[in-house]
Amino acid sequence: MELGVNGLNAKAAIGPRATARLARLAEELGYRSWWAGEHVVLPSPRTPESPMAPTDPIVDPLVHLAYVAAVTTTIRLGTAVVILPQRNPVVLAKQAASLDVLSGGRLTLGVGAGYLEPEMTAVGVPMAGRGRRTDEYIDAMRALWTEEAPAYHGTFVSFAKVDAHPRPGGETVRAIPIVIGGHSPAAFRRAVLRGDGWFGNGDSPADLRRHLAGLAEAARLAARPPRLGRLEITWMQLGPLSAGQMEQYAELGVDRLVVYPLPLEDPDDVARFLERHAISRLLDHE
Template identity: 65%
Template sequence: MQLGVHGLNTNATLDPAITTQLARRAEELGYTSWWASDHVVLPSPRTPLSPMAPTDPLLDPLTHLAYVAAVTERIELGTGILILPQRNPLVLAKQAASLDVLSGGRLLLGVAAGFLEAEMTAVGVPFKERGRRTDEYIDAMTALWTEERPAFEGRYTSFRDVDAHPRPVRPGGPRILVGGHSPAAFRRAVARGHGWIGSGDSPESLATHLAGLKQAAAEIDRPARLGPLEITFAHVDPSTLDAQAIGRYAALGLDRLLLYPAPLQNPADILAFLEERAPGF
């Protein structure tokens, strides 16, 4: 099981010097991936579903990851997750390919449908359409990355007689990880994702999601080109992640466990957290 770092494009780590220090140290310690979260806007005043206050600073994930790519050499760069229906799929495909090329093929593109209606409305996307748009946009980006003469005809996006280069470094484009904890998200991960990405506060919550993914796999055909479904999970409570919990995650067959030190407000505390839980600690 690999260990990654999640959520450090916000709050205490906005300063570029701190980001550089933490990202380089994470790479030195053996963490294999660095993940950034996404919200274009947040409800104001804060609503019960909102994960952050509207005044909490949050850097754009692709911009943040491009900076991290420039100050590191090996660590993979993940969006965890990017809210896909809020983005134009052709523009995002170009941005993702560019980041993948500049980082030497290190991009992991985590996407999901989103869950904040106020945010979706503010960017002009009908909330009830978010799932269908997510499915279609994944297919459209894949066509642009992989087809010799790209073409796509959908309800929300259509194109032909166009092309976009450079193509991503990885054949077939960046690995796509589909996020979400609903039955629809599980089915989307099985049908369209190289992997699934979720979050929670315990191995028990992961076990519940794994059961949902198993049910989806029994209902949905998985394209052979995607290979085995890779499982990535972010543990969101830094106070409860110890060696025993990490061992329980590994026993569940988790491919990648993401540590989430973002609630810590002092960069020195974040660094200590990463050093204490580094691979092999």
């Protein structure tokens, strides 16, 4: 089970020096992945469902990850998650492929369907149909990344007789791994049918057990395409982790366990958080 970190493009330590320091520290401590979330705008005044205050800063995840790529060498870069219906999939496919190439093939694209109506309205995307739009956008991006003559025709995106290079993977063309975020039946179904992996979060191993049951039910109702292989599980606990909890997550089959330093604001506090959890991971396997 690998260890990752999420959230450091928001609220805490978003300046260039702090970002470079913490990203390099995470890599030195053995963290294998660095994740960044997205909100283009936030409801103002804050609404009950909003995860952040409207004045909380959050750097665009792809811009943030491009910076992190430049100051690290091996740590995997992930979005957790891009709100896919709010993005133009043709443009996003180009941005993601560019970041993957510049980072040496380190990008994982985490996507979700979104849930904040004020944000989607501001971007000009209706809430209705966002699930179907998400599915189409995933398929369209994979076509642009992998097909010899890319083409896709759907309700929300349609193109043919175009091409886009560079392709992810350089000479060995491949699709960028896509992980699906969310805890709804629709998200579980999307992960089974279209995701290389699933990204979830919660407060405890008990939360993960409940969501794994939802994924299992989705897999029972819809056959996973063989080309996707095994569904990888990435899990983020909202709050500090103990060594005992890490062991429980490993027993539950988690591939990547992601820590979440927020709401810490001081880079020194975040650094201590990363060091403490890395040590707990080592102690757990002595």
